[in-house]
Amino acid sequence: MADRNRFVTLNRHVAGGPVEETVFSLAEGTRPAPGDGEVLLRPLALSVDPYLRGQMTGIDTFYLPQFALGQPITSLGVGRVVESRHPGFAAGDLVQGVMQWADYSLWSGSDTLKGVGALGPVDPAIDKLSHALGVYGLNGMTALFGMVGVARPEPGDTVLVSGAAGGIGAVAGQIAHILGARVIGLAGSQAKCDTLVRDLGFDAALNYRSATLADDLRQAMPRGPDIYFDNVGGAVSQAVMAMMRRHTRVVECGQISTYDDENGGWTVDIRPIHANGLIWESFTTAHFAEFYPGGLAQLIHWVRAGKIKILETEHRGLEAAPRAMVGLLRGENIGKMVVTLE
Amino acid sequence: MADRNRFVTLNRHVAGGPVEETVFSLAEGTRPAPGDGEVLLRPLALSVDPYLRGQMTGIDTFYLPQFALGQPITSLGVGRVVESRHPGFAAGDLVQGVMQWADYSLWSGSDTLKGVGALGPVDPAIDKLSHALGVYGLNGMTALFGMVGVARPEPGDTVLVSGAAGGIGAVAGQIAHILGARVIGLAGSQAKCDTLVRDLGFDAALNYRSATLADDLRQAMPRGPDIYFDNVGGAVSQAVMAMMRRHTRVVECGQISTYDDENGGWTVDIRPIHANGLIWESFTTAHFAEFYPGGLAQLIHWVRAGKIKILETEHRGLEAAPRAMVGLLRGENIGKMVVTLE
Numbered sequence: 001m002a003d004r005n006r007f008v009t010l011n012r013h014v015a016g017g018p019v020e021e022t023v024f025s026l027a028e029g030t031r032p033a034p035g036d037g038e039v040l041l042r043p044l045a046l047s048v049d050p051y052l053r054g055q056m057t058g059i060d061t062f063y064l065p066q067f068a069l070g071q072p073i074t075s076l077g078v079g080r081v082v083e084s085r086h087p088g089f090a091a092g093d094l095v096q097g098v099m100q101w102a103d104y105s106l107w108s109g110s111d112t113l114k115g116v117g118a119l120g121p122v123d124p125a126i127d128k129l130s131h132a133l134g135v136y137g138l139n140g141m142t143a144l145f146g147m148v149g150v151a152r153p154e155p156g157d158t159v160l161v162s163g164a165a166g167g168i169g170a171v172a173g174q175i176a177h178i179l180g181a182r183v184i185g186l187a188g189s190q191a192k193c194d195t196l197v198r199d200l201g202f203d204a205a206l207n208y209r210s211a212t213l214a215d216d217l218r219q220a221m222p223r224g225p226d227i228y229f230d231n232v233g234g235a236v237s238q239a240v241m242a243m244m245r246r247h248t249r250v251v252e253c254g255q256i257s258t259y260d261d262e263n264g265g266w267t268v269d270i271r272p273i274h275a276n277g278l279i280w281e282s283f284t285t286a287h288f289a290e291f292y293p294g295g296l297a298q299l300i301h302w303v304r305a306g307k308i309k310i311l312e313t314e315h316r317g318l319e320a321a322p323r324a325m326v327g328l329l330r331g332e333n334i335g336k337m338v339v340t341l342e
Numbered sequence: 343m344a345d346r347n348r349f350v351t352l353n354r355h356v357a358g359g360p361v362e363e364t365v366f367s368l369a370e371g372t373r374p375a376p377g378d379g380e381v382l383l384r385p386l387a388l389s390v391d392p393y394l395r396g397q398m399t400g401i402d403t404f405y406l407p408q409f410a411l412g413q414p415i416t417s418l419g420v421g422r423v424v425e426s427r428h429p430g431f432a433a434g435d436l437v438q439g440v441m442q443w444a445d446y447s448l449w450s451g452s453d454t455l456k457g458v459g460a461l462g463p464v465d466p467a468i469d470k471l472s473h474a475l476g477v478y479g480l481n482g483m484t485a486l487f488g489m490v491g492v493a494r495p496e497p498g499d500t501v502l503v504s505g506a507a508g509g510i511g512a513v514a515g516q517i518a519h520i521l522g523a524r525v526i527g528l529a530g531s532q533a534k535c536d537t538l539v540r541d542l543g544f545d546a547a548l549n550y551r552s553a554t555l556a557d558d559l560r561q562a563m564p565r566g567p568d569i570y571f572d573n574v575g576g577a578v579s580q581a582v583m584a585m586m587r588r589h590t591r592v593v594e595c596g597q598i599s600t601y602d603d604e605n606g607g608w609t610v611d612i613r614p615i616h617a618n619g620l621i622w623e624s625f626t627t628a629h630f631a632e633f634y635p636g637g638l639a640q641l642i643h644w645v646r647a648g649k650i651k652i653l654e655t656e657h658r659g660l661e662a663a664p665r666a667m668v669g670l671l672r673g674e675n676i677g678k679m680v681v682t683l684e
Contacts (some may be wrong), residue, residue, distance in 0.1 A: 063613050145592070246629055252616065271405050273607070273624045274594065280622040282615045287588055338562045 003031040007072040007102035008321045012150070013058025016262035019329055023056070024322035032106040034085045037328040039119065041079035043099050047133035048324045048337040049075065049167070050231075053259040061264070066306075071159055072100035073321070075170045077127045078122055080107060094122040096132050101321050103341075119283045125300055134336030135171055135310050138285055142253060143171035145288035150225050155180030158221050160240060162208070163231030165192035165311070167336035170200060170227055173300075174308045177201050181227075184220055186236060188331045192208070195334060197267040200309050208236045217243060224248060241272035252282040259329070266319055277339060304336065311335020317342070343538060345373040349414040349444035350663045355465025358604035361671055365398070369412070373447040376427045377638040381461065383421035383450040385441050389475035390657075390679040391417065392573075392667045397600040403606070415663070416443035418480055420471045421447060421465055430441070438474050443663050445494035445683075449513070467642055476509055476678030477652050478550070482641045484595060486511035487630035492623055493569050494591040497522030500563050502582060504550070505573030507534035509678035510595060512542060513641075514571055516650045521544050521567075526562055528578060531671045535674060535684055542651050550578045566590060574599045575610065583614035594624040600672070653677020659684075 011025045034040045050076055055067045067073055069298030077099040081089050086109070090094060097119035099105040107119050121126040126132050134140060134171070146168070153159050159176040163169040164185025173196065176183045185196040193205035206216045217224075217240065224243045233255030241250065248274070273280060302308040313333035315324040321339045327335045353367045377384045394417055396417060397409045409415055419441040423431050428451070431437060439461035441447040449461050468474045488510070495501050501518040506527025515538065518525045527538040527547040535547035548558045559566075559582065566585045568639040575597030583592065592615070600607030614620060630637070644650040655675035657666040663681045670679045 009527060020506045061613060063617050091439060251614065255612070257418065266611055266613045268612050269606045269608055270597070270610050270624060271403060274623070275405050277625045277629045278623070280615070280624075281620075282612060283588075285617045294593075 003241060005031040005102055005104045005183060006318055007030050007100060008318060009070055009072060010056060010067050013056060013066070013069070015057040015059055016042050016260065017265055018260050019053065019326055019336045020255070021055060021326050024073075024325070025269055026319055029064065031104045033081055034106060034141070035108075037086050037145070039081055039086050039089050039095075040083040041081050041095060041099065041105050041107060041126075043079040043102065043105050044340055045130040045133055045341065046101055046321060046339040047100070047137060047139075048136065048321070048328050048339060049329065050254055050256040050259065052325065053256075053329060054264060059265040060262050072102050072105070074098050076117065077105075078132050084085050089119070091305075093201075094129070095119050096137070101318065102340065108193060110277050123296060123300075130314065130336070130338045130340060131310060133338055134167055134312055135303060135308065136296055136299055139167035139302075139336055140171050141295050142285045143175060144170045144281060144295050144299060146229065146251060146253050147172050147175040149288060149291075150290045151176070151229055152250070152270065152281045153179050153181040153227055153334075157181045157226040158184065158218075158223075159227045159229060160186065160221070160225035161183045161229045162186040162236055162240070163254070163256065164196055164202065164205060165330075165334050166231060167333070169229075169231050170196070170311050171308060171336050173202055174289060175302075176198055176227075178204075178302065178307050184225070186232075186240075193335055196313070208232075214239050214243070229253060230255075233265075234258050238269060238272060241276065241278060244272070244276055244278055246277035247280060250278060250280045250342060252280060252295040281341045285336070313337050315339045347441060347444055347446045348660055349370050349605075351412055352658060353408045353411060355398060355408070356602075357399040357401055357606055358502065358602065359528050360602050361395065361398060361668055362537070363664045363668050366415075366667070373446045376425055377450075379428050379451050381423055381431050381437075382425040383423050383441065383447050383449060384684055385419045385421040385439060385447050385473040385476055387420045387683065388441070388443055388663060388681040389418040389479060389481075390681060391480065391672050392596055392598040392601065392661070392670065394667065395671060399606040401606050403430075414444050414447070416440050416442050418475055419447075420474050429462070430647065436471070436676045437461050438464050438479070441491065443446055443681075444662065448457060459500060460551060463622065464636060465642075472654060472656065472680045472682060473652060474644065475680055476654055477513055477645060478638055478641055480563040480679055481509035482513050483630065483634060483637050484626070484627045485510045486515070486637050486641060487627060488593060488625060489517040489573065491630060492625045493571055493591070495520070495521050495523040495569055499523045499568040500526065500565075501562070501571060502526045502528065502567035503571045503573070504528040504543065504578055504582070505596070505678050506538055506547060508598075508673075508676070509572055511573050512572075513651050514595075514679050515544055516542055517644075518571070518645065520649050521547075526567070528574075528582075532625060534676055537636055537653070542653075550574075554621060554675070556581050556585070563652050569593060571595060572597070575607075577598050580611060581612060583618065583620060586614070586618055586620055588619035592620060592622045592659045594622060595651075601671070605674060619666065653678050657681045
């Protein structure tokens, strides 16, 4: 059928416990027809990010809207305009923004991800489309602004990055390295740790699943980190914060290890922060939305200069999107998790 | 009996749910005889503080030791030496430090409260003994170093203090006022709020039990606080942090509203910190132990100059100590909660 349109949907919300592939369905509808001001596009690459887990709980918070059951999942993506009834876009345009996990995605002019989801052109300097979602997208911007704008390491500082082999962590660690810091990564396997040190220039990397994590941390940095750039939260961060010195800083970027907790996670046991007198600063990329053009140019420069290496885990086809999401939450990706479509 | 010694003890640990008076017993033993290096003293005033709740859970953390069932509760206190076998103390000396909730307390040279519990003389400049535990003790030092050393408001800053009618909050708010800040207090009754504004010079005070708390906060400070000096945590702090602007700061001093939670509390839902890009800094008084002499002199100066007014809620007699502890956790005190003994 020419007007058939497959889409990935959530068939139940999950709060507490892991997301399995069975909570997703590949449903089928008809290809939408754009109304006035709307754009129909064909997604070419979809960004699979931890924050999506927070839209799957069914728990309303002020933070993110919940996915409606039976409706298409949405995420950031790159696509090509099929039909436009919006003056800013024409058929054939390459665009990025929030889109549906579907063969055809209807963009109705709404920006479902505050400040960072508006539809716009893909910069022609980006040679691989999926990179617009990774190092040049939300992940790269978060790493850049989080490290340069929030963490602000001085040369010689020890920066510890958790989730260091993830889409944000891998870029954040390399930027800390560019800034002259000593960079130590935490990742979930020896293979990931090897990649961080061998390919990305991390000074050291530790497997957080090690039974001797506390000792490993102390050996790698006897005085603890000066800055802990945290993507994971939970038990790993508790172990790190217990060894941090007064006035050293946690820069909190995400808490993926908690998102399967009841109530959707994001709770922190602050006793080590209190007892050790730590400073905690959180941020989201939306706080830096005004600075994306400069951020993009900077990231392109560093990639071309060989100072940032790109890691990506690619799944192919719309039907692989649930697998990609579950794999992300299990830490199966190395670098940016992305789904590419024909 | 000349050698009878009554003491207050915990007969069960409580993790999750409120502490009732029935978890305490007034037990009786014999008056201890000091061994070499030990001191026997008669407590004259006992400090009743929120952190004691954390020693009643039976849950071991690195943060505080648990009270042993059947043994005397201990807290900071002021007492008079009855018999000394320690070269630093003589019978008749007025001393302060960690002591037992008992008619006679044996000090064995141990410092059970890291950095701040060592036995020492009471400064002769202190005219009322219980003040050595309040404005001139842990409460006043915490308020002073928390406000001057951590919060550091600039003149004109809006400083919001929770638990503002408590032993720490009342002093902290007055110090913020001395530093030129606009000070707003959160307290649990209209009577407390009236006292803060009328007697202590707070610019405003809000009842956190008001059904319109979020609106009240927004009316009192349309742009939110510049600094939130937090003694309570929980729902009140969630409401405050939801209205705070990026780069404004939470200075965390305590989380009393959470101590009855399962696992002993101290967990924070960080979503408002993340979404709003806030900075959080925690501290304990132990971080400033080196500066107590200067702190004491400064507090004495401000009290004598009329710039810090002292609020105190006094319970009399050893048998009243459980009532004082339960009352503290219910917010029944105004100012420092103290038990005085004959």
